[in-house]
Amino acid sequence: MTPGPGPSSRSGAEDWSDAARAFEARHEIIENFRYPDGIRIAVNFTADFDAMLYRRALDEPPMQKAKGEFGGRVGIWRLIELFDTHGVKATFFTPGRICELYPQALRAAAASGHELADHMWEHLTPKEEELQRDHIRRTADALTRIGGVRPIGTRSYYEQGFLKDEGYLYNSAETTSRLPYYAADDRLENCLLILPFHFSIDDAQFYNFGWFTSEPQAQRLTDPERIMDMWWDAFEQQYELGNGYLNICLHPFVSGRALRTRLLGQLIERMKGKEGVWFPTCAALAQYVLANFPPRSLKF
Structure with a gap:
């Protein structure tokens, strides 16, 4: 019989407690957070414009890759038209490689006043530190050439210190709180x-x-009307709080289908029917928060 492990000097509960304290130490909730006078809720409409990149990395079947191509050739244009028609400024989280594949669409988005933000180079986060730095720089340079503005935001899982070195101010890839908050790295540095x-x-x-190679029994395909109802309920719940926030994540190859885009337009108009609804870009919201509610305990 193989001997079991010897007695541990720490219990599992202690380990979990330490992890919880470390997590708490690197996160800062903004106390007394509020929007400008008259605003009850901020709604960020965001689009992850990754097209077929991740499907290609997973070597998925041609039909899955074709969905991504539809997003780059058709869906992205429908989303730009949707936001422009309804007067919403959106944030397009975009891999750097997409700047090479669909530059016309990105130029159109930037010309309409939408934000272009980082979404990695090829929708993947490399393990190598130098490669991470290289991807961050290349994507920032590509987005700057296309949009004329250096990106300040990302939706990614890069090392935060690398992002800070390149001038990034915010990340939109976590869900720790319902409102904007601050987070540092494990060394309590490089706050975003x-x-x-x-x-x-x-x-x-x-x-x-077939989402990300999921098994057949895990498939789902929901009626668009049902999804709009769920999102409207989420909006109303946040609105009733009087200090709400909603970050809606779309994909051009998904919501760029005609019926879905049409229903999104109806959802936006329902939201606009309420008083005090703000539709900023993520950059505009980030700049407001940083100017009015800088971190207290974490060093930005």
Whole structure:
């Protein structure tokens, strides 16, 4: 019989407690957070414009890759038209490689006043530190050439210190709180503002068969009307709080389908029917928060 492990000097509960304290130490909730006078809720409409890149990295079947191509050739234009028609300024989280594949669409988005933000180079986070730095720089340079503005935001899982070195101010890839908050790295350094989003308000979770190689029994395809109802309920719940926030994540190859885009337009108009609804870009919201509610305990 192989001997079991010797007695531990620490219990599992102690380990979990230490982890919880470390997590708490590197996160800072903004006390007394509020929007400008008259604003009850901020709604960030965001689009992850990754097209077929991740599907190609996973070597998925041609039909899955074709969905991404549709997003780059058709869906992205429909989303730009949607936001322009309804007077919403959106944030397009964009891999650097997409700047080479679909530059016309990105120029159109930037010309309409939408934000172009980082979404990695090829929708992947390399393990090598130098490669991470290289991807961050290359994507920032590519987005700057296309849009004329250096990006300050990302939706990624890079090392925060590398992002700070390149001038990034916010990340939108966490869900620790319902409102914007601050997060530092494990050394309690390199603080970034976090604009949280949640997969329950992500179109890709509801409209896909074969999402990221999931098994047949895990498939889901929800009626668009049902999704709009769920998102409206989420909006109303946040609105009723009087200090709400919603970060809606779309994908051009998903919500760029005609019926879904049409229903999104109806959802936006319902939101606009309420008083005190703000539709900023993520950059505009981040700049407001940083100017009015800088971190107290974490060094930005």
